[in-house]
Amino acid sequence: MLVDPRATVADMLRARGISRRGFMKFCATTASLMALAPSMTPKVAEALQKARRTSVIWLPFQECTGCKESLTRAGGPTLENLIFDAISLDYSETLMAAAGHQAEEAMKNAIRENWGNYLLLVDGSLPVDVPEYSVIGGVSNLEMLKEVAAGAKAVVAIGTCSAFGGLPAARPNPTGARPISDVVKDKPLINVPGCPPMPIAITSVLVHYLTFGTLPELDHLNRPKSFFGQTIHDRCYRRPFYERGQFAESFDDEGAKAGWCLFKVGCKGPTTYNGCATYKWNLGASWPVESGHGCLGCSEPNFWDWQGFYNPLSTTQWGGYAQIGAAAAAGAAAGAVAALAARRKQRPVGQDVQEEGK
Amino acid sequence: MNLLEFARGPAFNFALIVFVFGVVWRLAGLFLQWRRRDLSKPRQHNLIVAGTRAMLMRSLPPHELEKHIVFQHMSGYAWHIAWFISLLFFAPHLPFFKQFLGFAWPALPNWISLGAGAVALALLLTLVIRRATNPVLKQISTWDDYISVVLTILPLATGFLAYGRLLPIRYETLLALHLLSICALLVWYPFGKLMHLFLTFPSRFQAGALLGRKGVEA
Missing domain, CATH: 4.10.480.10 (Cytochrome-c3 hydrogenase, C-terminal domain)
Known part of the structure; x- marks a missing residue:
């Protein structure tokens, strides 16, 4: 679908046939999910209506695409994946129509045009020890992440693999898989783990960002407290x-x-x-x-x-x-030695009496 | 590795090795240390009866002191029984034993096993406070007594905290503390007075048999 780059999120939803009532219901649910007071619902709605479509780059590393399946096949055309449509997904190998050099060109354009303002979504872990194990267009995941994260406003690690290493990092971890947080140190980072994560957890983070321009409150593992609390x-x-x-x-x-x-x-x-x-x-x-x-x-x-x-x-x-x-065997041996030593110290019967007599 | 992983893995493994090594070491050291042969004429030949009698009789309060030590004596029995009920019959504990033994037994309803745990905890706290405040008990108590009783209390206390989420701390942290308290108990076990679990009855039996040989009713 061709999208007017000036369209707001509300325009997008309206174009997809979502009624005002349905939109407000979604805003109320999302506000509740984000642990906001009910009085914040109109503010969420207002912010979403005015929000310009944020540029999003979604990088897939060592992953199984389950996280994207979770979001895009969440049981039908739900509001969750419509709100996902309402962002400007400028690069996602799985979801975009372009392929090959065209896809890479689209990413470079998005980075250049939205430098400092785009959201970077990542699913899959990084093969840090052997970067050659996962390469896109001749560029290793590690290099690509460093390059794209440099211009991102915030980074969202989607799924347990990108958040914590996940299955690729399971023993014996042949690729030296690491979470995104091991590499991205200087950007706001939010983890939305799960194998796969729940669609509503992903969308709630996006909605929070679209509404307030900030990331939600996080726990000690950088997970949104409202969902992982x-x-x-x-x-x-x-x-x-x-x-x-x-x-x-x-x-x-x-x-x-x-x-x-x-x-x-x-x-x-x-x-x-x-x-x-x-x-x-x-x-x-x-x-x-x-x-x-x-x-x-x-x-x-x-x-x-x-x-x-x-x-x-x-x-x-x-x-x-x-x-x-x-x-137990070591204990028995130690005990036997101790017992033997103690027995050696025992004087023969009668000797003690004789010694006392002296 | 987080605290729970540490508690369930390396810490527990270390504690179990120390426990097994220590218990076997002490038991072997004692049982292999045969006494010298006694050449005197035995006054009583059936030493098993003498030993068994002493073992049983010394489990009762001495008649002369009965009135004065009834609380100490009965509360001692009560908390031991309650402690073992909560240990052996609380449903979430059974998989713990099954991993070693390959089998488990039916659990008691939670209200019984948790109630027993609460009784044990209350009695143990009362007894340790009494030990610290009673002039006579204070005189005869050593660090071993206090360490042993505190390490016996901790698994109960942390167990209740974890099960009931009684502190605003994450469950996995409370569970890790519960496991670490068990580790501490296992490590201390062979080297302190807690070893009486294995030695009480053998030592009573031996004392009864030796005294019986000399013609003394123990």
Whole structure:
């Protein structure tokens, strides 16, 4: 679709058939999502109506395109992906019509024309140790990121791979995959992790930026607090079962059929900060725990490696029976030596009496 | 590596190795250290009966002191039982044991296991305060006593904090603190008075058997 570069976000939405009522509903939902007071809804609407389409460059590195799938196939033509259309996506290899040199030229133009003002979105991790493993148009991801980030107003790491390294950084991490934050140090950076992240988390960050021109309040992992402020466990509808001590022991037992808590089959909900339990997936149809599987903790750093998906949180990473056996054998040897030494000090029976007599 | 990863991995691994090494070392050192052969004529031949009798009788309060030590004695039993109920029958703890043993047992309802934990915590706090304030107990207490009781209290206290989210701290931090308190307990276990878990009954048995041989009813 050809877009008038002077069009505002509201113009875009109107052109796509979104009514005023639908637009206000979207603004109210987004304001609520961003933890703003209801009184801020008109301000969000006003800002969005006036907002010029922000230039966005989306760089794909070591990724699976799941993050883009999450946004663009969020169950149909939703407001979430329409608002995404309402930005000026000047470069995205997956979504843009241009290819090859034309695509690279489009990116260079966007950088030149919007220097200092464009948003840089990144999905996928960086192969830092071996940059040659991921190259676009002959340019390594590392070089490309440095070049494009230099002129960006802010950088948004979409998905766990770009935010924390994700699957490419899982052991043995053959490419030396690193998160974007290891390279981008001098720009505002926001992480929207998840494998994939929820579409509404991505759009809420974009809307916040379009509305206020700033990034939302972030947590210690640079995630928007409004979306990643609570754990899955905090908002899980199965939590009452946890409180009562009713747990599924396996995926096909009576507890699982009764919808009891999945803690014992490895749910990472208590340590995972994400909005799945509140917003759900596929237009609110369901989410992993509702579908009978524990949370994998995909919005947390190192989620792939830090323990098995099916190991409960109350288990540990101990060294196994061989290690314990070795410790016991060493202890027995030390004890035997100590006992032998003590026995050697024992005087023969009667000697002590004789010594006392002297 | 964050604090929880550290607690669940290297810290717990280290603590477990120290615990196993230390316990086996002390037990082997004691059990392999045979006493000298006693050439005197035994007054009693059935030393197993004498040892077992002493083991059981010394688990009861001495009749002469019963009235004066009833609180100390009964609260000691109460918190031990309550502590082990909360340890062994609280549902989220069972996967912890299953990873070592390969099997688990049915959990008690949360209100029982958590109630037992609360009883144990309250009694332990009362006893440690009493130890620190009672003139006699104060005199006979050592650093070992205080360290051992504090390390016994910490897993309970941090467990409640983590389960109930009683502090405005992230859950994973509270869970890590709970695990680290268990690590501290495991590391201290073989080297302090906590070792009585393994030594109380053998030492009572041995004392009873030795005294029985000399014709003394222990």
